[in-house]
Amino acid sequence: MQVGLFNGADKPHDALRVLANINRLIEKARHSQIPIFAARHTGPADSPFAPGTPLTQLVPELKIDNSHDKIFDKTRPSCFSGTGLGDWLHQKSIDELVIAGMKTEFCIDTTCRAAADLGFRPVLISDAHTTMDTPILPAPAIIAHHNRTLNGPFVKLISTDEYEFWHQ
Template identity: 50%
Template sequence: MDALLILDLQVGLVHGPDKPWRGEAMLEAVNTLLDKAHAAGAPVFLARHMGPEGSPLAPDSALTQLIPDLRLDGSEQVFEKRRPNAFVGTGLVEMLRECGATGVVIAGMKTQYCVDSTCRAAGDLGFPAVLVADGHSCSDTPGLSAEAIVAHHNGTLAGAFCRVVNAQEIEF
């Protein structure tokens, strides 16, 4: 069974000054996935990105808390990470193996950093990945719009690194 892996849906990244592109639609897609995973008894993991002391995402910052908009039921495993790749230094591989997960469905923030890095690593670690096409986002950058970043990653990651599927089509 696939596990649901939600990356960095934290107060500072979702409700901060740089709002994610299609943030409400992304959140609805993620909540749809949470409902499906809970109903199927699939394991759910939520990563919280921690920055260095003194940064906006310092470990003691309220900005690192998960957003209250998520439909959580208390069965989820929450873990902290300090690198874009959610597998580095977190014990995620061991947690996935322990619960019997055979793959991961990936959603969350930010497309060009944590979502990209985690999708690229998952298969190499033995967990074929599904990227939720409408379940990840980011903010505009000086060089590219968030819409272009999301479209680029959905196209680039598809096939070589993961399957790319809309939330409504995913079953656990």
């Protein structure tokens, strides 16, 4: 949910609805006192997505609170690769991980699979992730394919309306 992807030349499918759903999830998590982690994908120092550049910033409409939420950078599609996320989750005794954001076929897919491999219980929010059209497939088909493929073997699939956080 970064400026460079969300507001880029290629518009994400159903962007405002997905953003609203993610914000609803954030509000539900806060109400249940559940920690929130937000990843920013960064590129090499000489790229437009270099760490700290405007394109890597989270969209301002995202209800992330810099003073309370854990915001971290990643350089790979997996939120776990080289980030410390797994350690942070273990330190807080978190085993269920709610996954939402962008891009479905890259970071969402890879993080879901990695979370399951690392022993977490990933929950993919079916209506809170998005991507852009590609030359081969339209975004709705990519999203539907990943929801179907990941559900069961890798994640529990549930909608924003249906998901409820519970305090451990």
